Amino acid sequence: MAYEPDKWAKRAKEEGYLARSAYKLLALDREFHVFRRGDLVLDLGSAPGSWVQVALKKIGERGFVIGVDLEPAKVGTSVNFAFLRKDIYDADLESELKKIIKKPFDAVLSDVAPNTTGQKDVDQWRSHELTLRVFGIVKNELKKNGTAVVKVFEGPDTPEIILLFKESFKRVSMVKPEASIKGSKEVYIVAKGFKSIFT
Numbered sequence: 001m002a003y004e005p006d007k008w009a010k011r012a013k014e015e016g017y018l019a020r021s022a023y024k025l026l027a028l029d030r031e032f033h034v035f036r037r038g039d040l041v042l043d044l045g046s047a048p049g050s051w052v053q054v055a056l057k058k059i060g061e062r063g064f065v066i067g068v069d070l071e072p073a074k075v076g077t078s079v080n081f082a083f084l085r086k087d088i089y090d091a092d093l094e095s096e097l098k099k100i101i102k103k104p105f106d107a108v109l110s111d112v113a114p115n116t117t118g119q120k121d122v123d124q125w126r127s128h129e130l131t132l133r134v135f136g137i138v139k140n141e142l143k144k145n146g147t148a149v150v151k152v153f154e155g156p157d158t159p160e161i162i163l164l165f166k167e168s169f170k171r172v173s174m175v176k177p178e179a180s181i182k183g184s185k186e187v188y189i190v191a192k193g194f195k196s197i198f199t
Contacts, residue, residue, distance in 0.1 A: 006020070006181075008020035008023055008179045011023070012050070017050045017053055017054075018048040018049045018050040018053060018074055018075070019048055019049075019050040020050075020179055021050050021051060021111055021179070022050035022051065022053060022054050023177070023178075023179035024111075024177040024179045024180060024188065025050075025051050025054045025055075025109070025111075025149070026054055027177040027178060027179065028149055028175060028177060028188060028190055029054070029058060031175070031190075032147070032173065032190045032192065034058075034107055034109075034147050034149055034190070035055060035058035035059055035063075035107065036059070036106065037058075037059060037060045037062060037063065038059060038060065038062035038063050039055075039058075039059045039063045039105075039106035039107055040063065040064050040101060040103060040104075040105045040106050040107075041055045041059060041063065041064070041065045041066070041105060041106065041107045041108075041109065042065075042066050042068070042097070042105045042107070042108045042109065042137075042141055043055060043065060043066070043067045043068065043109045043110075043111075044068050044069075044088055044108070044109065044110040044111075044112050044134055044137065045068070045069055045088070045110055045111045045112030045113070046067030046068060046069045046073045046083070046111075047067075047069040047070075047071035047072060047073050047074070048071070048073060048074050049067065049073035049074050049075040051109055051111055052065055052067050052073050052075050052081060053075055055107075055109070056075075056078060056080065056081060059080075061080065063080060064080045064081070064082075064101065065080065065081045065082075066081075066082050066083070066084065066097060066100055066101065067081065067082070067083045067084070068083075068084045068086055068088060068093065068097075069083075069085065069086075070085065070086070070087055071085075072085060082100050084096055084097070084100075088112060088130075088133055088134065088137065089133060093137070094137065094140055094141065097141065103143070104141060104142060104143035104144075104146070104196065105141050105142055105143060105146060106142075106143060106146050106147070107142075107146060107147045107148070107149070108134075108137065108138045108141060108142050108146070108147075108148045108149075108150075109148075109149045109150075110131075110134045110148075110149070110150045110151060111151050112130050112134060112151065113127065113130070113151060113153070113186070114126030114127050114129075114130055114153075120155075120185070121155075123153055123185075124153045124154075124155030124156070124157065124185065125155075125157070127151075127152055127153035127155070128152070128153075128155070128157040128158075128160075128161065131150060131152050131161050132161075132164075134150055135150070135161070135164055135165070138150070138168075138194075139168065139196075142194045142196055143194070143196055144194060144195070144196040145193050145194060145196075146194040146196065147190070147191065147192050147193075147194070148165070148169070148189070148190075148191040148194070149188055149189070149190050149191075150165075150188065150189045150191070151186055151187070151188055151189075152186070152187055152188075152189060153185045153186055153187075154185045154186070154187045155185065158174075158187075161189070162174065162189065165189055165191045168191070168194060168195055169191035169192060169193050169194055169195065170192060170193030170195065171191070171192040171193055172189065172190070172191045172192075173189070173190045173191075174187050174188070174189055174190075175187065175188050175190060176188070
């Protein structure tokens with residue numbers, strides 16, 4: 001049976017977004033005001049680039065986005081976008097970010113997901129480990145009162161992740177956007193008001 005795109009995939013194609021995931025971020029931004037004009041944004045797991053597309057539209061010409069992924073983001077060239085082809089586990093990732101932007105970020109986004117096996121427990125554990133790594137980057141790279149949007153696969157380890165975010169942010173919400181695939185375990189943590197030493 002041929003693949004039949006759902007309404008979100010069709011809409012993405014019609015409206016010029018690289019993936020249906022754009023509508024997840026758009027919905028989260030409407031509800032939580034993730035972006036402001038002129039923001040510096042770090043997008044982890046940025047390929048194919050739909051979240052970069054959304055962020056660039058929201059932050060305007062005075063903002064800047066850095067995307068990180070092992071696969072290239074297919075958003076074309078832009079004076080306010082830079083791409084690092086790296087694994088989020090690479091030891092030199094944060095030093096490479098500093099070569100591009102020395103300031104902390106206003107927002108850190110992560111749509112990172114593990115390569116799924118179909119085994120629920122394994123996939124949730126892999127997602128948990130990825131999220132811990134993302135959280136470490138958030139703590140090092142986000143500015144005071146900044147915002148983080150992080151995908152997780154909901155499971156028995158999720159409360160631990162939520163607690164970590166609540167210890168470091170003033171407001172933490174867990175949301176499943178309408179554009180998420182039905183039956184998917186993915187949820188998004190939206191954390192506002194980072195308690196950072198940076199200003």
